[in-house]
Amino acid sequence: MKKWLSICAVVAAMALEFGCGLNGPSGPVDNGGGGGGGGTTGTTINGVATKGPLNGATVTVYEVTDxxxxxxxxxxTATTDASGKFSVTTSKVPSGPIRVSVSGGSFLSxxxxxxxxxxxxxxxxxxxDSTKIPNPVNVTVATSMLDTMAQGFAGGKTPGGQLAKRGGNVTKLAGTSCSGGVTxxxxxxxxxLGGFYGGIPSTGGTGFxxxxxxxxxxxxxxxxIGLLSGAVEVCANKAYPxxxxxxxxxIFADATDLIFDGKNAGADIFLDPPTNSLKLSSTALTTDFLLCLNEYVSTSTVLSVTGGDLDSAVNSISGGVSQSPLTPKALGLSAGSSGAIATLAFQGKQYLFVAARSAGVVVIDITDPTNxxxxxxxxPGVNGVLGNDVGGVIPIIGRADxxxxxxxSYGSQQMALLNADLMVNGDPTKSADESAIIDAHFAPTFVSTSPADVSGGSGFVLGGTPDPGRHGVWMSTVDGYKLLDxxxxxxxxxxGNSYDAFPQPGGAKYPDPTQVAENMGADISHNQLFVGNYYGVQVVDLAGKASYLLDDTNWAMLAAVRSSYTIDGDSVDNALQVGVLTFEDTSDVAFLNLAGITTTPGASxxxxxxSPAAGGLVVLDTSMGGTIPYHTYSGSxxxxxxxxxxxMAxxxxxxxxxxxxxxxxVASxxxxxxxxxxxxxxxxxxxxGYSEAYDPHAVGAIFNIxxxxxxxxxxxxxxxRVLQVDLTGFLAxxxxxxxxxxxxxxTSAGGTITHFDWTIPTITGTRKSQPVKREQHIPPAH
Known part of the structure; x- marks a missing residue:
């Protein structure tokens, strides 16, 4: 038996491995800078300043107050040469932390x-630790971010703590041991930052x-780190050429408060002080960075690494950025549930994507939710591509720019990969734009020839959630839970990433063996799929490539609560690691503490x-035993x-x-x-004037940045129409x-429930046909 490891435990172990200093290779390194060491009057510090190599830049070494x-x-002080190399002999031997600062000069793109x-x-x-000065000292974009983040930690900030001040209470990343000084x-x-960029240091790597x-x-x-530097240059040229x-x-200022959201402790950051007319994008270090990385990979003539090494590095960075506590959950890079409503933020704006069925795909700018x-x-043209009304949408930052x-669509095996940027900026009334938004039209391989049945209909695919680190989307399909690459x-x-939907022993409501989760929950940061379905409750361990079913005792407890009903829609709070289950068309909601589960492997x-921890599975009867008028739900x-x-129902x-x-x-x-x-x-x-939307579930819960x-x-x-519910206001x-x-x-004027309406536009012009398995627009490998 094993306990499911929490990310906090992993982070703590990593912190011990790293130690508390930016001490890369501390032994002699032949990098053209000479050797470093102490003298009677000072210390010689050799290094390289790279953004590409900085030429003619001024290097200053400072003592630092810890x-x-x-x-x-x-x-x-010193000056860099054409290769960015420098050598500084200090006026005294430092005894505490020091900072190497490089300004001015120029660099090659x-x-x-x-x-x-x-x-x-x-x-x-x-x-x-000035007694262990690296040789060479590398001064880079990454070391600059580490410097500002160390100051943030020294001031008592944590990724979770800062976000709490802006409306959330995400669990702290590394506790109070991070504060007290920059060491x-x-x-x-x-x-x-190592986790943010996909795991630095790597085995055999030199870290930062x-x-x-x-x-x-x-x-x-x-x-x-080289890819990081190139991607940031692409973003910089776009944002302020x-x-x-x-x-x-x-972006160094953005990193200071340990939440990468284009702000410093909630205050806007401007690219053009003191004029202050151009704000840093709220997505500059996250989704925009990933898009710039993809563009850099596809356009750089300097980049010469190709194939698996390049793909592995890019996927690692994508996964790290998507799941890091430094990345706001609101951006849409990590989703806790699947269905017909989702968000994606890019270029400083936040959008709502709605699978509006007969209306096609609807995109709403929710950057200002009070608008x-x-x-x-x-x-609406997406429906013609799919051959049926669209049922689900899963936004993702993949490998495109x-x-x-x-x-x-639930009733079709056809799928489409859509260009979100064109959907935001294009004209749906023009047939040319309706065609241009299709990056790829394809029919993935299904084993089953008939769709899975659910109470509201049937479908070959019933939901999905993004996994940028695996460059794909996890889908609840008629054949089980699969990664769409x-x-x-x-x-x-x-x-290689496919899992069967297993039945709970004695838990079947319907005899159909193709039953899968109607809307699955997911916590990709902890490598879990949470899939309660008509047959039972299943957790998929993506890292261990194994499936686990709820133990018989707790399944019997759930069945006793609602013996004639079944588990339906699922979702996960992937910060607290809590799964949410709804019993179809009942007032009951179950909460499962996923961080505390214990797993026992199956055989053959x-x-x-x-098994949940003691008290780790709770069923809430929202009708309070009939005290409150009965409400029914089937998704969350x-x-x-x-x-x-x-x-929602x-x-x-x-x-x-x-x-x-x-x-x-909860206290002991x-x-x-x-x-x-x-x-x-x-x-x-x-x-x-709301009318029910039927199954599968068209519901979303989104933090507005x-x-x-x-x-x-x-x-x-x-x-x-889509309703917008101010969740905080509604509950308060x-x-x-x-x-x-x-x-x-x-729903009355000034209330917490508002709505956005639309009409289906008339498309003008001749629409281009979309052949199945059309090539999509992705950066080529070098």
Whole structure:
């Protein structure tokens, strides 16, 4: 038996491995800079400043106050040569932390290796142990970010702590041991940024201490840092082409508060001070960075690493950025549930993607959720490509230089990979744009020839969730749970990442063996799929490549609660590691503490079993035993930033809002309640005119990065409207005598439930046909 490891345990182990200093190769390294050492008056420090190589830049070495990270006295200066190399002899032997600061000069572009760019940024490297100065000291974009992050940790900030001040309470990454000074802070900064970039140091790599390169992958860490530098240059040229260095300065400021959201402690960061007319994009270090990385890989003439080494590095970085605590959950890079409503943020804006069935795919600009008339694009032509009404959308940052959306129809085996950038900026009334948004039209390989049945219909695919690190989308299919590899010219299921949907012994409601999760939950950061279905409750361990079914005792407990009903839609709060299960068309909601489960392997290919920790599986009867008028639900979605969730019904007009109680917050001997609060409402009693949307579930819960609030979204049965629910406001509103229903109509003017409407546009012009397995637009491997 084994305990499911939490990411915090892994992070803590990594922090111990890293130590607390930016001390890369500390022995002699022949890098053209000579040797370093002590003298009677000072110390010689040799290094290389790279963004490409900085020529003619001024190098200054400062003593540093450990408690704050502030510069003290200057103890030496030098100038870089054409290769970025420098040698500084200090005026005294330093006894504490020191900072090597490099400013001015120029560098050759990492993209073409020819264009000379004036450097207006300051790059730094913080060395916390001046008795072990690396030789050479590499000063890079990565070391600059580590420096600012170490100062953030030294000031008591953590990725979770900063986000809590903006509307969430994500669990702290590394605890209080990171604070107290930059020496302690550097260890945590190294762990955090190393995870963000896909695991630095790697086995055999030199960590952040190596010299960046894009011509060799022998030192995989130095290669990743080289890719980082090239990608940031691409972003800088896009964001502020007249002064790219200002972009570098801005992202260093963004890193200071340990949340990569284009702000520093909630304040906007500007590229053009003191004019302050151009803000740093809220997605500059996350989704925009990944898109710039893809563009760099496809356009750089300097990059010479190809094939598996390149793919492995890019996929590793993509996975790291997507799942890192430094990345806001709201961006859409990690999703806790699947269905017809999802978000993706890029280029500083946040968008809602809706599989609006007969209306096609609808895109709504929710950057400002209080805007009553946001930009809405309706793309009905997608239905013609799929051969049926669109049922689901899964936004993802893949290997293209733009965001993409996987669209599927329940009743068809056809799928489409859509260009999210064109969907935002194109014209749905023009047939040319309706054709241009299709990056790929394909039919993946299914074994079953008939769809899986669900109460609201049937489908070959019933849901999906993105996994950028595996360059694909996990899908709940008629053949089980499969990874759709979107990096292929013709996207298809990956045979090496496929899991059967196993029945719970004695738990079947329907005899159909093709039953799978109608909407599956996912926690990719912990390598879990959470798939309750008509047959039972299953957890898939993606790292261990194994499946586990809920143990018989707890399955019997769930069955006793609702013996005549079945588990339906699933979702996961992937920050708290809590899974949410709904029983179809009942008032019951189950909460499972996934962080505490214990697994027992199965034999000979059979699934194993998992058992919750004591008190780790809670069923909440939202009707309070009939005290409250009966509400029915069949699906859910959870925002992993605020831990607010939205309940929806497939065959009623009921909805509910809840907030998950953090299991780790329960005092010793206390009882976990699953939800700390909840409230319900029947939309038919309001004045909004809502009609039920049926199955599978069109529900979403999304943290808005613009105003730091969580919102829920429900598709209306007309397919021409989506409701927006202010989850925080709904739950905080005055309740009636039951304590769990709003005292006033939340759909009335000024209420917490609003709506966005659209019409289906008429398409003009001749639409180009879309052949199946059309080549998509992805960066070629060199």
């Amino acid at each position: 408690s704050s990270g502030a510069n003290g006295s200057s103890i030496g 990492d993209v073409d290796g020819k264009t000379s760019i004036t450097n207006s940024a300051t790059l730094t490297a913080l060395i916390t 302690a802070g550097m260890g945590c900064a190294t762990t955090s 201490g190596g010299t960046p390169t894009v011509t060799s992958a022998t030192d995989i860490d130095a290669f990743k 007249t002064n790219p260095g200002a972009f570098f300065t801005a 009553a008339s946001p930009a809405i694009k309706v793309w 733009h965001g993409q959306v996987v669209a599927f 979107i990096s292929l010219t013709a996207p298809d299921f990956d045979a 290919g059979a699934p194993g079993t998992f 979605a959870v925002d992993s930033t605020t831990h607010y969730g939205l309940l 497939g065959f009623s007009t009921d909805m509910g809002v809840f907030q998950i109680q953090d299991p780790a917050s 001997g206390g009882t976990w309640a699953g939800a700390s609060n909840y409230s319900m409402f029947n939309l038919a009693t309001g004045g909004i 613009g105003n730091s609030k969580a919102y829920g979204y429900l598709l209306d049965g007309s397919n021409l 509103a005055t309740q009636d005598a039951t304590g769990h229903q709003p005292a006033t109509d939340p």
